[in-house]
Amino acid sequence: MGGGDIRESFLNELAPVKTIGDLEQLRVRYLGKKGILTAELKKLGGLPPEERRSAGALLNETKIFVEAELAARKEELKELDLREKFASQAIDVTLPGKYTPPGRTHPIIRVMREATSIFVAMGFSVEEGPEVELDYYNFEALNIPKEHPAREMQDTFYVSPDIVLRTHTSPVQVRVMQRKKPPVKFIAPGKVYRCDADISHTPMFHQIEGFMVADDISFSHLKAVLESFLHRIFSPDVPVRFRPSYFPFTEPSAEVDIGCIFCKGTGCRTCKGTGWIEILGAGMVHPHVLQMVGYDARIYSGFAFGIGMERIAMLKYSIDDIRLFFENDLRFLGQF
Amino acid sequence: MRVPFGWLQEFINPGISVEGTAHLLTMSGLEVEALETDGDDVVLVINVTPNRADCLSVLGIARELSVLTGAPLNLPFPPAGAKPPVIKPVPASEIAVEIRNTGLCRRYAGRVIKNTRTGPGPEWMARRLEACGLRPINNIVDVTNYVLLELGHPLHAFDLNTLKGGRIVVDTADNVYQKIKTLDGVERKLPAGALVIADAEGPVALAGIMGGANTEVEDSTRDIFLEAAWFEPRNIRKTARALGLASESSYRFERGADIEIIPAALDRAASLMEELAGGALEGAVDVYPVKYRAPSIEFRADRVNKLLGAEIEEDEMLRILNRLGFAAEKSPGGAISASPPSYRLDVEGEADCVEEVARIHGYDKIPSVLPCSRLSADGAGAREDFIRLVGGVMRKSGYSEAVNYSFMNPRALENLALPPNDFRRSAVVLLNPLKQEESLLRTTVIPSLIENLRHNRERGLKNIRLAETAKVFIRTNEEQLPLEPLKLAGIAIEQRTHSFWRDAAEDFYLAKGAVEALLDELRIKDRHFAPSGEPFLHPGKSADLIAGGRKCGYVGVLSPAAAEKFEIRDKEEITVFELDLDVLLGLLPPPPVYKPVPKFPYIERDLAIVVEGGVKAADVIRYIKNYPSEFIEDAVVFDLYTGEKVPAGKKSMAFNIRYRASGRTLTEDEIEVIHAGLVKDLLTHTGGSLRQ
Known part of the structure; x- marks a missing residue:
């Protein structure tokens, strides 16, 4: 072949x-x-x-x-x-995968962590103090003696005549100053309590205290630190304004407003038509507070601020009822 | 503080709209919370902070507005420094005033007005009082309230003819008077230290808080003794609080009234009474033992600018302070010397002056500059990092983060069947809880989570996993602050009927798995689980976590009895756990030390044994691992069987044992010998038999 x-x-x-x-x-x-x-x-x-x-x-x-x-x-x-x-x-690839659906982060914890990270990035350390606190730290050492009308600004839960549930995170200022020499620069996130419950108040809520004392700290520094924070946590273009207010432990004191993030300043229900939303209180540490812990107020100055985390979370995530935070309804938590 | 704009305009023409006025006030520290329409007027609702007693009046707001706008004030009385009208003194036979405690009452003055006709006040006045939130009563009382709102100083009108013995004595009630019946008709026990106004027979007014019923101005009243005084703020507040009695008057006195405005306030009220109730001003009394002396505050302009981070001219600072009513000037030493007006008792030192300058200058004009400071490597800190890590691990195990109030219902302790000496019974008790169910502070997080579970189940959610990281509060003794240990607690319920991938594990093991995942993540190896005695857990399905040689928590199925007490009616098992995070944080091992990975292969043997139902897997594993052979590297349980293939009351467990030598390859033959020995000894130890 x-x-x-x-x-x-x-x-x-x-x-x-x-x-x-x-x-x-x-x-x-x-x-x-x-x-x-x-x-x-x-x-x-x-x-x-x-x-x-x-x-x-x-x-x-x-x-x-x-x-x-x-x-x-x-x-x-x-x-x-x-x-x-x-x-x-071949199998049905549209069937769900086998996994444990991850749990969700509580919105308050979420904003607390975010805020903490922003301040830590700015060099603040994190401090902690007791939630059940001596009247001395919660009031007296913060220039709020007994029979001071400012005590009415905060409805207080009492455990005994000298022991309270802290009404703000500010007592941590005093505890840290007693422990450390200036300069100090820290935040103190935590739970606080007020004897008050209605549609816009819960008896427990969360604050972040901010505190910075050194020999050259001024009100202009306070403004810049808070503006930086608010621009990071909301958006870089949110307007921020400072207006005079009163806290016994700061002088000068300020309330800080941000431009209403819902109506962009034109006026709506959330901002009560003003275009502004009150977001936190701040000020220069009162010389009495410094003197009471032995800091020389002629040399050292500083600022303090307290931020309500529920308020931040409500604005950030458009939550209209503060009580939702404490029901732990999974249909709510599942959205974060 | 509610201020009708029309009333304000009688004092000042600000030259701007009510909205513009509201904005100016808000930006200088008097926050206008709302503008309310009231007839043809608008009421400014102003949040006056506790330091600004001087702004609790139309005059005060007008004064502030005058500083902000530069518009002049129209005062309804002669300006400071002008010669006061001459009024003949009240004869001592009619009213003799004696201040026995000049620390608590620094000035006591009055006017006698006779032949008034008490009756309803005029409509215009009633409307203004109502716009400010006060109730009109009669022309005399209305005038005192009107002047209080207008000038900020509280006044009180007595029926002159009911004052006994022509005497007014100002003194503390201690040891003299026991009680007083106040204008509101309530008989009150006088608290210690309370300052009272008394006549020859007894108390006629609770100083600065409320008048007495016995000297009240009524329709029959013809002659008036009109009082204006200055009372020490803390004393007024203490008495008002002790009695639970607050008034417009006490509100102002406890914040600090203006001692110098007293004659003007009295004259303003007297002339209004003459105008509206007839009658004639007959005489005056003014006992003023402790004269007002303004503090002199010295500070330097550059210090102000350093504190503010601003560059405000010294002249501008002086201008601001003088406009605010301070007497401010350059002192010879180059500093600024400033004395606040008598209505600014809140101004005590340099910081107050700095604030005054800053707020009138405008916070918005102060530049915004980030501070320079030393770098710090502190970061968030180990504890914060740890808490974040724990939350992350729990989320991976499917547990969403919960946040609950720190309160606890006393009934929860009963529901958990905790014995009397259990540490969780040592709860902190609130003196003034909002409700009985929230009267304790939590000693355990579990009751809150059970409540959350119930909330979610009632809303139709089937699979629930919640975890909360929170402090609990353990009372030590009454004088000391409680302990605040940090806990991690979790709760879960699974309804598997609709789950696609069936998972036959007992719920207990899912919960325990979540705890173990956390311990693995934390690299805490020194740990084991032992049957738990927690009274609220299923005794056969619960375990204590023993780590570092001590109990660090528990995990288990909630006992049906406890579930029922918490009114949970689900038939599915509910698992809970609670761990001491402080203890676990202390058990975190140092950074790992690398050990070379094995170079030689292992040999595996599987072993299934049938044992009594009560034999614990952990005991078998421990026996195998402790077996005297250097080659046993690991042993795990991989199967559990009960059923018809093993005798009743017994179970079959299967183990995988791994043999390895570190320096060489083992041979099957040598392992055969060791393994046979192990099996034989293990069967003896457990009383079991090999599964056929």
Whole structure:
């Protein structure tokens, strides 16, 4: 048989092959030890030299062709096999994955952490103080003696005549100053309590106290620190204003407002038509407070501020009822 | 403080709208909270801070507005320094005033007005009183209230003819008088230290707070003794608080009244009475033993600017203070010397002057400059980092963060069946709780979480996992602050019927798994769980966490009895846990020390044994790990079976044991010998048999 005939009969036999096994048999039939091509190649030795040359070239060419065809078909069949295997193993990929759905972060904790991180980035450390506090730290040392009308600003839970639930995080100022020499720079996040419950007040809420005392701290520094914070926690373009107010432990004192984030200052229900929302209280630490812990008020000055976290969270996430924070309804928590 | 704009305009023409006025006041420290329409007038509702007693009047607001706008004041009385009208003194035979405690009453003055006709006051006055939140009574009382609102000084009118013996004595009630019947008809026991006004027979008024019923001005009253005085703020507040009695008068006295305005207030009221009730001013009395002396405050302009971070000219500071009624000038030493007016008792020192300058100059004009300070590597601190980590691990285990009030219902302690000596019974008690259910501080977080679970179940939520990190409060003794240990507590309930991927584990193991995940994350290896004795947990499905050799918490199924007491009716098991985070924080190991990973392969053997139901897996594991063979690297339990294939009361547990040598490859033959020995000894130890 000549090379051309072999090639033709091989192609005829290759065409119907459907399995890797059949293909292997075909390979043996042509290229095996006793295969058709192998036999023809063996015969070459018996030919006269002049024929041997051209017949040999033709047979080699045919062998290369057959090998290539076999390899190509093998790949095809493997591919086909795999596809069938995949098809038979297919699953419904739209079914849900198996995992424990992660719990959610409480919105108050979320803003507390965010606020803490902002102040930590500005170099403030984090301090903590007791929630059940001596009257001395909560009031007296903050320039609020007994029979001071400012005590009415904060409805107080009493445990005994001298022990209260802290009404603000400010007592931490005094505790830290008693422990550390100036300069000091810290925040104190935590729970505070007021004997008050209605649609806009809960008997417990969260504050972050901020405090910085050194030999050169001014009201302009307070303004910049709070503006930086409010721009980070809300947005860089939110307007911030400071207006005079009163706290017994700061002087000068300020209330800080931000431009209403709902109406953008045109006036709405949330801002009571004013375009501004009161967001925190602040001021320069009162010299009496410094003197009471032995800081020399002629050398040191500083600022303090207290931020209500519920208020921040309500504005940030458009929450209209403060009581939602303490129901722990998963339909609420699940949104954060 | 409610100020009708029309009334204000009688004192000043600010030249701006009511809205503009409101803005100016707000930006200088008198926050206008609302503008309320009242007939054809607008009432400014002003939040006057406790330091600004001088602004508790129309005059006070007008004064402030005059400083802010530069518009002049129209006063209804002669300006300070002008010669006061001459009124003949009241004859001592009619009223003799004696101040026995000049510390608590520094001035006591009065006017006698005779032949008045007491009756309803005029309509215009009644409307103004009502606009300010006061009730009209009669023309005499209305005038005292009108002048109180207008000038800020409280006045009191006595029926002159009911004052006994022509005497007025100002003294504390101690040891002399026991009680007084006040104008509101209530007989009150006089608290210690209360200052009273008495006549020859007894108390006729609670000084600065409320008049007595016995000398009240009534329709029959013809002759009036009109009182104006200055009482010491703390004493007034103390008495008012002790009696639970507050009035417009006490509100002003306890914040500090203007001692110098007293004659003007009396004359203003007397002339209004003459005008509205007829009668004639007959005489005056003024006992003023402790004269007002303004403090002199010295400070330097550059100090003000340093504190504010501003560059305000010294002349501007002087101008601001003088406009505010201070006597301010440059002192010879180059400082500013400033004396506040008599109505600014809140101004005591440099800081107050700095605030006055800043708020009139305008906070908005002070630049905003970030401070420079030393760098600090403190960061949030280990505790804050730890708390964040714990929250994150719990969320990964499916627990959402809860935040509850720190209060606890006393009944919760009963519901939890805590014995009398349990530390959780040592709760801090509030003297003035909002409600009985919130009268204790939490000693455990569990009751709050049970409440949260109930809330969510009642709203149709099926699978609930909540965790709370919070301080609880343990009372030590009455004088000391309580302990405030930090707890992590969790609660969970699973309803699996609708869950797609079924998970057959007992709920207990899910809760325990969450605790173990936390301990793994914290790398706390020295730990084990032992059956718990917590009275509110299922005794067969609860365990205490023992870490670092002590109990650090518990995890378990809430006992059906406790659940029922908390009015939880679910048939599914509720799991809870509560851990001492302070203790766990103390158990955090030092940073890991790297050990080379094993170079040689391990050989595994599985082993299933049938044992009595009470045999604990942890005991078997411990036995295997402690077995005297250096090659046993690890052992884990991987299967538990009870059912028809093992005898009743018994269970089959399967363990995987891993053998490895550190310096060479073990052979199957040598392990065969060791493993056979282990199996034999283990069966003896547990009294079990190999599972066929």
